[in-house]
Amino acid sequence: LLTHFIYFCCQEQGDIIVWSSTDGITWIEATSTAFVGSPARYDHTSVVYDGKLWVIGGTTGGGTGLNDVWYSTDGITWTKATSNAAFSARYDHTSIVYDDKMWVIGGTADSTRLRDVWYSTDGITWTQATSNAAFSARYGHTSLVFKNKMWVIGGYSGSYINDLWHSADGITWIQATSNAAFSGRNNHTSLVYDDKMWVLGGYDSGQKDDVWWSE
Numbered sequence: 001l002l003t004h005f006i007y008f009c010c011q012e013q014g015d016i017i018v019w020s021s022t023d024g025i026t027w028i029e030a031t032s033t034a035f036v037g038s039p040a041r042y043d044h045t046s047v048v049y050d051g052k053l054w055v056i057g058g059t060t061g062g063g064t065g066l067n068d069v070w071y072s073t074d075g076i077t078w079t080k081a082t083s084n085a086a087f088s089a090r091y092d093h094t095s096i097v098y099d100d101k102m103w104v105i106g107g108t109a110d111s112t113r114l115r116d117v118w119y120s121t122d123g124i125t126w127t128q129a130t131s132n133a134a135f136s137a138r139y140g141h142t143s144l145v146f147k148n149k150m151w152v153i154g155g156y157s158g159s160y161i162n163d164l165w166h167s168a169d170g171i172t173w174i175q176a177t178s179n180a181a182f183s184g185r186n187n188h189t190s191l192v193y194d195d196k197m198w199v200l201g202g203y204d205s206g207q208k209d210d211v212w213w214s215e
Helices: none
Strands: 006-012 015-021 028-031 045-049 052-061 064-072 079-082 094-098 101-109 112-120 127-130 142-146 149-156 160-167 174-177 189-193 196-203 207-214
Touching: 045 094, 045 101, 052 101, 064 101, 094 142, 094 149, 101 149, 142 189, 142 196, 149 196
Parallel strands: none
Antiparallel strands: 006 015, 015 028, 045 052, 052 064, 064 079, 094 101, 101 112, 112 127, 142 149, 149 160, 160 174, 189 196, 196 207
8 A cells, every 4th residue: 555645744733643645635644643652743754665654753843853763554553663763863864765775864963964874674773874974964955766876965054055966885975066056955855757856946045946857
């Protein structure tokens, strides 16, 4: 069913809500009480891995990050893989699935921008690929997998940035460009479609509604 449904989590009046849809039009609430015993959150990440939905980290607000990891096979019942992953509590990070692993990249921890990269095959044990990636510490960036590489796109690093980096192993990162054609930005979205990378919207001191692509 995971290939047919779209799920997302959000914070609403202290609850953690999960919804699903098969067409993007009609949405069904899977649960309004996910993560029993843990706080509602935002700026977390979600991936699909090993036939499960995963939610990683986030914040409860006030600069307090989380480093717990949860999974579900149906979006209704959620199990805590770990309450204290090896990576520091964080939010505004990115997570992707690559090389049969889940990856966590950068973000913010206690108002400190990060540039570390971590991976796990089970959501419990996390291994640090690097503590000091070649790209600048950042948050609000995006990550995706394209042409058998992991990519990091833009974000905020003391200023809004529009650089792109890629890696085949999470350790060595190569800069594709320091100055992409789109403006420096964070809180955009990125995806792969039609054999291209796409960047949509974001914030560069103003809200954006532009769309860019690259091969």
